[in-house]
Structures are given as C-alpha cells and as structure tokens.
Amino acid sequence: MANALRFARGLSTVRNALTTSSRNVRLISTTPKKQDTLAADTAPKTVEDFANPSKTKNWVSFGFDTKDQEFDKNTMHASFFFSVTLCLVFGAFVWAYAPDPLLRDWAQREAFLELRRREAAGLEPVSPDYVDVSKIHLPSDEELGAMDIII
Secondary structure, eight states: OHHHHHHHHHHHHHHHHHHHHHHTOOOOOOSOOSSOOOOOOOSOOSHHHHHSOOTTTTOOOOSSOSSOHHHHHHHHHHHHIIIIIIIIIIHHHHHHHSOOTTOHHHHHHHHHHHHHHHHHTTOOSSOTTSSOGGGOOOOOHHHHTTOOOOO
16 A cells, blocks of 8 residues: 555656646747837937937826926826825834824733732732622533533
C-alpha cells in the first residue's frame, strides 16, 4: 500500500511538472499581422517647429481639465495634497489622539476606584449578595445526572 501511495505521489509530481512547463510555453506566430503599425513621425519638420516647440503637443490630461494644461496640473496637485496630506496624515493624527469614544479607560479607572473604596472599607471586592439568591435557579442533582462540573 505504501508503494502505491509513493507511486501515485510521484505521478502527481510528474503531472504538475508537465502542466507547469506546458503553461510557460509562448507560441510565436510568424504570419504577417493584419494591422501593422508604424512609429508616429513627431519630429519637427520646419525651422519654425524647431524654434517654437509646443509643450501641449503630447499632453495627457489628469482628468481635471481637458483644455488648460496649467489648471489641470495645479488642480491635480491640490487635490492630491488635500486628500493625502490633510485627510490621511492629519486624519490619522486626530484618530490616534482622540479621546476614547467607548469610554473603556473610564470604566477601568472607575473599577479601580471602586476596588480601592471597598478595600479601604474592609469589604470583599465583590459582595456575595450582589444578586438576590431567590432569583438564581440552579439545576438539582437529578437534572445534572452524571455531568461533570468543573469550577
């Protein structure tokens, strides 16, 4: 049985190696392309083109303004400054140093004060009569049966 399992494991290893190698093969097509493209001729052709190069010739907008390149750039920088610097950095600072909204610190502090008060008065930390005994319903020994009780 052990030999059969080893043999099956070896077959799965060989199968994984074959499928991995077949996935990594790139097929190269030597047929001519239907739509061959040429590089765009963007070089200046006249003396005036050399003297006055246009900055907006290959301009791609950031999406804020499609007509004015300077306004588009300034708006992009301003929006990223406000969103990253003000919202993320200062927002994280405010969130980290904000007061505790769930009052967990207050509850723990109040518990320590109550423990000190009870110790100073000579009382137990928690009174055994905290809950009225008549309101507690415990199962009888017959209802528990052979159930183990771990305290």
